[in-house]
Amino acid sequence: MEAYLDNAATTKPFHEVCDIMLKTMKEDYGNPSSMHLKGVEAENYIKKAKEIIAASLKVEPKEIIFTSGGTESNNTALIGVALANKRSGNHIITTKIEHASVHNPVIFLEDMGFRVTYLDVDENGKVDQEQLLDSICDDTILVSIMYVNNEMGAVQDVEAISKAIKDKKKDILFHVDAIQAYGKYKIRPKKQGIDLLSVSGHKIHGPKGIGFLYIKDKVKIKPIIYGGEQQKGMRSGTENVPGIAGMGKAAELIYKDHEKKVAHLYELKERLVAGLQQIEGVTVNGIGLGIENTAPHVVSASFADIRSEVLLHALEERDVYVSSGSACSSNHPALSGTLQAIGVKKQLLDSTLRFSFSVETTEEEIDYALVMLNELLPMLRRFTRH
């Protein structure tokens, strides 16, 4: 038995995704910028994918640009907005639990002279809205907040946040990193007041190396990649047609029977959390508001007296694949900012694992992982580092 429980890292592409990608590579391999028929065929894949994605968000196809993935989408959104709007102000607001692909561009912008406020979160990973409103000032041009946290599955109430921001200052742009949310939630940027939204292909059973950025019509941003003016100059470079076609297919499939899919994920989560809570010395993180108020596919748990890396490798030997909640090694301690921000105890920071599932995960996989944990934990606790 194998239990792949690392779907927040990446998912296995759907068969249909592989099929369409193979076809674009073997048969419809034209350059979408070419004038001839081969070019038009390739361009059609892009059009089709854009339509599917736009429909899934209820936005216009022209508001979607394709990127190399979530990281580029986040970089483009942050740097693009900052550079295009610096005359209106130099203040950016984000949180302490953002992914590195938001956090690091923000640090880059700080170096360039922008001022940044990092919002705190509570033990459930929720942004402090009062602090958010207090930090908004005349110079604020952008707020960037992730929809679903990748490490522990906290979900932000983006609509309420957006409303609060815009009530206070109308022209602030609101960027949402939805890389862990797209495919799990029905996202409606227009209704929810989202101006920019980042998504990655390989988190929804699409290919790696592809993603998109939704940019609301009329929102001005500067590109970060220059060249042949593809995608209206917003993101130059010959389009990754196989990737785009594959991602379009994945978007179509992930939103088919969507309620059922999400219900399945929550069942898995309930099952895993219940199993974990029966094991001694295990704490499940960030579920204080109820499992239904957290993302359906991520569980973060801390295992007292065991280093996460060791448990991860022990599970791996039994074909259970998970992530360590916080990348760490004795040489280069890099304890997770997110886990610290939600108040995970210091001695548990290096003892935290992330389990994440997909629509293809089965109950048997969850049960198998739990059996393995029950077997391994007493064994591994024979040795604890002081």
Next chain:
Amino acid sequence: MYKAFLIKYAEIGIKGKNRYIFENALRDRIKHSLDSVEGEFHVSKEQGRIYVEALTDYDFDEAVEAMKRVFGIAQICPVKIIDEFAWENLTKEVGDFVDKVYPDKNFSFKVEAKRGDKSYPYTSPEICVEMGAYLLDRFPEMKVDVKTPDVRINIEVRHKAYVYSEIIHGLGGMPVGCNGKAMLLLSGGIDSPVAGYMVAKRGVTIEATYFHAPPYTSERAKQKVVDLAKIVSRYTGPIKLNVINFTDIQLYIYEQCPHDELTIIMRRYMMKIAETIAKENNCLGLITGESIGQVASQTMQSLNATNAVCTMPVYRPLIAFDKQDIVTIAERIDTYETSVLPFEDCCTIFVAKHPVTKPSLKAIEHSEYKLQEKIDELVQTALETREVIMCE
């Protein structure tokens, strides 16, 4: 432009009757090193010299780089071979050589000649004088300086004539394979690859043992050791790496013995196991990267306690090196970057907060007494389940 190299060897030259063994080993190592270079080469030895001749087109820099990693070479001299070396032709060919290698003639020079072929009509001093005169005549801008010349033009007359002036320094040492075989205790750290490199430089063939402790140490930590062995093998030739699963032994020691002695006892078992494999494989010694006082397990008292389990000599080439000196060598031989990758090995995981720094052998042996029930069986299992990986 060069089609051949004259290889001058380091201290092999002073060997007596056994010299041919060393020369053959060096010739074989050079051949092996050139295997990875595109092109065909002929490596031959004659009269205290090794010649490498390119039989096809080849990349000069690549060939030199390969030979620069062969222990036993003192100098690599790119050489022009002159098949027809009657005096008239020899002077012309040497003149053409100088003309081509030094387009700008504003330098001082000296001719140095060796006549291996005693039937040649000119003696060595005569060749020097006459060739010098010829070159001065042909290139009037050049000047003779017999004491500190800018360029030495070397001419050797044997069954062919050879001319060269450029000298590229080699690593020195002795060719691997001429001084027996030793077992290196290889961890993922900075020191042990350097220790292996240094002993190999004395002509010793290297085998290695790595102690793996899954799940406490990861697959990546093991891969890192394989990668290190591969880098070292560029100098030493293929390294047979024995991977020992050490987890059960470590846990047993951890459960039975005082924790502050954990590291010493663990190291003693590592030595024992490495020595067993070494004997099976005809090794004549062990090699470690230990250095006095670097960590608790490397104080003189600790080294004493560790060493007491070995019957074979343990070679510790880094024993008196400072860390920075070791790092400098690691950087030069290209192991450093791999060594500092942050994957833990079992030496770093199973350590007490305050390990004993001055262990008494008696106390350690007393603690080990508690292991007697199961330890032999565990060691036996570890030996039997070892994985062997060829690194080259």
